[in-house]
Amino acid sequence: MTLEKNLLALAERDPELVVRLSWPAGSDHVVEGAEGPEYVLGMQRFPLRVGPEAAAGLARQAGDEAFLFGLGLGELAAALLAGGRLVVAWERDPWLMRLALSRHDLSGALRAGTLRLLLGSDLVEERRRGLRGGLVLHPLLGQVYGVERRLLEGRHxxxxxxxxxxxxxxxxxxxxxxxxxxxxxxxxxxxxxxxxxxxxxxxxxxxxxxxxxxxxxxxxxxxxxxxxxxxxxxxxxxxxxxxxxxxxxxxxxxxxxxxxxxxxxxxxxxxxxxxxxADPARRRPVDVSGPESARHRAAVSVVGSSMVPDVARHERAFLEAWEAAHGPGARGTGLAALSWVLEAQSRDLSAHRVPALLAGRWPALAAAHPEAVRAASEIAAALKRLAAVRRLARFAPRVWGDEGWREAEGGGVAYMGPAGHGDELDRIYCGSAVNVDLGRLYQMDIVTMRVFDVLACGGFVLAERSDDLAALFEVGVEVDCYGSLEELERKVAHYLAHPDRAAALAARGREAVLGRHxxxxxxxxxxxxxxxxxxx
CATH class of the missing domain: 3.40.50.280 (Cobalamin-binding domain)
Incomplete structure (x- = not known):
């Protein structure tokens, strides 16, 4: 009822916005948490609700007119209006605007024109006309919408x-x-x-x-x-x-x-x-000597997705393709085929062999169902990552990423949880004697983002060997690499025993990134x- 009442009032002032709010909008980024709606960013969730005291405090900072950057769930707009202010409220997300209009009766202010709502690209038009009122930032969305905030405050x-x-x-x-x-x-x-x-x-x-x-x-x-x-x-x-x-x-x-x-x-x-x-403004050397950085200091570290949480989904995709090719009820033979491919691939993790293995034994499946090849390749890539970490267990590696890494724990391997994508990554890269780059098995031809980022931080990285690596860096001078798990284990031992050589490579690698990449x-x-x- 509150939403309907607000939309009827809004229609008197801005009927086009009412139509826009009726168009489909994604909602998967807003989930219900223990204390109300939460905003999903990557693997993290942040409370959207602004408490009464916080809303009142932010409202007191505004003058007679306020420009609210991030409507959110509407608490700030309600607090500003309660103080008798004229409010212009912008929200990038139509789903959040709907939630705000569902939770707060703003119909009187909408009808009177003391509240004007802007959605999405309206911000740029408002910017061109010139903003009025003091800027009030939503505590969370003011950060989430950082790109738009810089647009608003920058040169017009x-x-x-x-x-x-x-x-x-x-x-x-x-x-x-x-x-x-x-x-x-x-x-x-x-x-x-x-x-x-x-x-x-x-x-x-x-x-x-x-x-x-x-x-x-x-x-x-x-x-x-x-x-x-x-x-x-x-x-x-x-x-x-x-x-x-x-x-x-x-x-x-x-x-x-x-x-x-x-x-x-x-x-x-x-x-x-x-x-x-790499972006040197975001990835740069940091001091990891203090006690607060103890968890980021490691002999060997691995950062990234284990790919394990998606294995079940990829297995289902493979079996669906198998049954499409061999008929209903063939799931048993599909599981056997998948096991054979994965076992054969595991005998040589220096090259992506899944497509050739499937094409050689089941050519019709590989030709008609490329999704089966992709699914098997994804599973093999996850198994390779687990195998690599287990191979390094004697060096007590620390692993950051998703919960799937727990399958590699034990015997010296320590799972550290997810790595924040801000300064925490810099601390990990700078605090590790050897940063191990684990690419995807089916992408052995590229240089991963991690290689550039570690080098930008001044850290030492062992990258996977590829033609691109040799084209972009001077191997053995600016970076070193490995082509098999045996070579990886051997080189990790070498650089842990010779940290001066690792430091020299890291310094020259950083110069290469700053100068060329x-x-x-x-x-x-x-x-x-x-x-x-x-x-x-």
Whole structure:
């Protein structure tokens, strides 16, 4: 009833916003916790609720007019209005705006015009007109919407860059775009309706849409709106690349050399190999000598996903593909086939053999059901990571990541829990005598983000051997590597016994990253190729 009452009042002032709030919106990032709704960021959950005392305290700091950055669940708006203020409240997320209008009766203020609501790209239009009122930040969303906050507080003459939301690397891309002279604004491609996305592009008038990883249909969507797409692929695709009907001005940059031909075959004319990189503003040397950093000091460390929590899902996907190829009731033989492939792969973890093993023994399955190959490869990759950590048990490695690493615990292996993606990663990389890079079994041809990040921190890393590693670094001078678990174990022992050699490599590796492999240099290159670099 509260939502309906608020929407009726809002319709008198802003009927278009009522329509926008009726469009589909994703809600999986807001979950119910013990004390109310929580916001999901990666593997962490944060309370959304602002208590009465905190809301009142923030409201007291505002003047007669307030610009509320992050409506959230509506407590701050209610507190500001209770003080007799004129309030403009912006929220990036339509689902949160719906929740706020469901929890607080704001109908009187909406009808009277003492509360004006802005959603998503409305912020950029308001910025162009000039903001009024003192800025009040939502305690949580003021941080979550950091890209938009910098846009709001920065120079108003910078061209806008639409930025597809996504994983943590999106923040690095945003920082690179900002340093290049652009003003990023986040679009939640997976949560906003197509109608809201189309409206946003029309209002933003962006110089480009920048994305980390490609989503099927994105090129056609940008072409339909006359927007240049600049996409940096940094993660493995979870499905086959679909043919592109209308690429428009789409520029694809991929960390995998082998993917260049795949994108071109799919109809993308502008495709280029572009390795990963580090942002020295975020990854840098830190002091780990104090007692507060004791848990981050280790002889050997491993940071990353175990991939184990997804094994059951991949096993189901393999068996579904097997039954599709061999008929219902063939699950037993499917399990036997999968076990055979995984056992055969485990005998040689220096190369990805799953596709050849399946194609050699079950060619029809491999040809007709590529999802079976992907599923088996994912499981094999998880087993390889566990095997590598267990192989290093005598060095008492510390492992940071998801709960799946518990399967490797014991015999010297210590699971440390998830690693924060802020300064904690810097402390781990700087506090470890040897940082072990474990790539994905099916991606032995790339240099992982972790290698660049560790080197940017001034840490020593043992990377997996690849052609790309030798092309980007001077192996044996700027970085060292291994090609098998036997070699990994041998080199870990060597560098633990010779820390001076590890330190020399780490120092030269950091110089290499700072000189040749920064996120900023990659962003500048992409913008230049796409013709989107701001003048001056």
């Amino acid at each position: 003459d910078r061209p806008v860059a639409a930025l597809a939301s996504g994983g943590l690397f999106v923040q690095d891309l945003a920082a690179g775009l900002e340093r290049a002279g652009l003003a990023p604004f986040t679009l939640d491609l997976g949560r906003l309706s197509r109608e809201e996305l189309s409206r946003s592009l029309g209002r933003l008038r962006p110089a480009l849409l920048a994305a980390v990883n490609y989503v099927d249909g994105l090129a056609e969507f940008c072409a339909a709106h006359g927007v240049t797409l600049v996409c940096w692929e940094i993660d493995p695709a979870t499905s086959d690349l679909q043919p592109c009907g209308e690429p428009g001005r789409s520029f694809i940059f991929t960390y995998r050399r082998g993917a260049v031909a795949e994108y071109r075959a799919a109809g993308f004319p502008h495709v280029e190999h572009l390795p990963l990189a 920064t996120v900023q240099s990659r962003v500048d290159h992409m913008l230049a190729v796409a013709g989107c670099a701001p003048p001056g």
